[in-house]
Amino acid sequence: MLHLSTAMVQRPKTREQDSQGRILEVVRRITKGRVCSYGEVARLAGLPRRARLVGTILKTTTARVPWQRVVNAQGRIVFPIGSDAHRRQRALLEREGVQFIGARIDLNRYGWGSDGSLDELLWDFRKR
DNA sequence: CGGTCGGCCCGCC
DNA sequence: CGGCGGGCCGACC
Numbered sequence: 208m209l210h211l212s213t214a215m216v217q218r219p220k221t222r223e224q225d226s227q228g229r230i231l232e233v234v235r236r237i238t239k240g241r242v243c244s245y246g247e248v249a250r251l252a253g254l255p256r257r258a259r260l261v262g263t264i265l266k267t268t269t270a271r272v273p274w275q276r277v278v279n280a281q282g283r284i285v286f287p288i289g290s291d292a293h294r295r296q297r298a299l300l301e302r303e304g305v306q307f308i309g310a311r312i313d314l315n316r317y318g319w320g321s322d323g324s325l326d327e328l329l330w331d332f333r334k335r
Numbered sequence: 336c337g338g339t340c341g342g343c344c345c346g347c348c
Numbered sequence: 349c350g351g352c353g354g355g356c357c358g359a360c361c
Contacts, residue, residue: 223345245356256343262355263346277355285355292355 226254227264234265236328237276240304241319242312244280251328275299276319282312 229252237243243251245258254260262285265274275296279285286293288310297307305317 226345246358249356256357257345258356259343259354260345260356264355266355274355279355280357296355 226252226257226260227268229253230261230264231268231270231272233328234261234272234274234277237273237319239273239276240317242276242278242282242300242305242314242317243319244314245277246280247319248277278312282314282318283310 230248233248233252234243237248245261246256248261249255249257252261261277265272265277284293284296286296300312301307305312
């Protein structure tokens with residue numbers, strides 16, 4: 208399991224960097240074959256109501272994180288259907304076993320949190 | 336189901 | 349400092 212300290216190799220100085228670190232840390236932990244919404248990632252990172260920031264960070268970061276596992280609260284890829292980005296994200300998700308119904312993912316089935324690893328995350332955060 | 340409307344809050348002019 | 353818009357969200361029609 209990834210230890211928290213490994214994700215913080217570069218200690219954040221500003222609040223912005225801190226937020227970014229926390230968000231990327233949560234995204235990194237989303238289990239393969241699961242998805243999580245922007246808003247949920249924000250909440251888990253301790254940044255409620257910052258869904259848009261999650262999007263901004265995923266767009267700009269160069270860090271290798273499983274960005275494809277973040278979708279909107281309706282279980283849909285945010286990129287326009289037909290765009291390269293949309294196809295790319297969908298292909299990555301399908302490759303890890305996530306099924307689509309039309310353009311939608313059933314969050315009750317593939318939403319992160321129904322597989323136990325989320326409990327580990329919360330436990331880790333509580334220990335800090 | 337799809338469309339709109341605020342609300343959100345920071346990042347970037 | 350003031351405005352604007354974003355890989356969003358929930359409520360509502």
